[in-house]
């Protein structure tokens with residue numbers, strides 16, 4: 284039973300918040316950002332104290348799970364201070380999504396600061412392909428980062444792979460073998476139409492979760508399990524490995540009816556849905572009411588009425604949401 288005081292018009296309880304801590308990133312993944320990006324000026328970005336106020340207020344409203352994301356959360360200066368602070372809030376789950384490029388030095392401090400789980404993005408095991416997808420990333424650093432996360436004792440590590448037809452779909456078997464060998468879970472994601480991109484046609488590149496499952500099944504059995512990590516993924520298991528294989532399928536298996544999440548951008552925009560523009564300006568409330576959190580609390584409660592029933596991503600590749608994922612907080 285959830286203790287959340289946040290319920291929307293459709294009876295869904297919100298107990299999971301994704302907080303973006305920066306719009307900046309050291310990678311420029313082709314499906315996530317344009318090559319030349321303009322980032323937010325500093326005064327528009329929430330301070331770490333403001334982000335912590337938002338987190339604490341959500342926790343007071345029954346939030347049980349917080350994920351820090353971005354942009355790349357590990358490029359935010361003093362991120363460990365925020366992790367340390369949120370680590371004291373007694374969350375059931377406290378996670379971060381990262382590209383892994385800095386984990387070789389940051390994994391252990393993050394663990395010591397109270398972070399419980401890590402999602403690490405990994406779209407390719409081929410150094411050249413990896414460099415072309417991320418535009419600026421180096422595969423070896425990410426692989427070192429994955430090992431560092433395991434060495435630091437993180438139990439809940441998960442890999443995230445966005446699968447693109449004609450891009451990295453041929454690597455699905457290798458990625459599965461890698462996850463099995465490292466004994467870490469892996470989730471395959473359908474690309475979402477967020478922000479205008481130039482590198483590929485999203486409609487043509489869409490590789491559905493059904494197609495990915497077919498690829499995996501050429502090598503392994505895959506059985507659905509009702510296990511749930513409190514997020515949008517549906518999970519499968521193989522009979523000869525302890526790892527879970529997840530699928531996030533915004534196009535082919537809409538996950539809106541069980542949505543329990545909201546996002547807060549680093550500008551303090553509370554986004555009620557990944558695939559809609561509905562938002563509430565929390566920064567104005569934070570800065571207009573610096574002493575107590577009553578107004579912030581009430582604004583968050585009232586915002587639940589704005590949560591849309593569902594997103595309407597079409598799979599033809601048309602852009603429906605102008606925000607890039609780095610702004611949204613993936």
Ligand code: SAM
Nearest residue numbers: 315353354355380381382404443474475608613
């Ligand atoms: N920098 C971190 C990282 O690389 O994981 C966190 C932010 S990133 C925006 C979070 C996740 O969103 C990554 O796994 C990335 O692959 C995914 N992502 C970005 N743009 C996407 C899109 N258009 N469709 C689906 N997933 C996307």
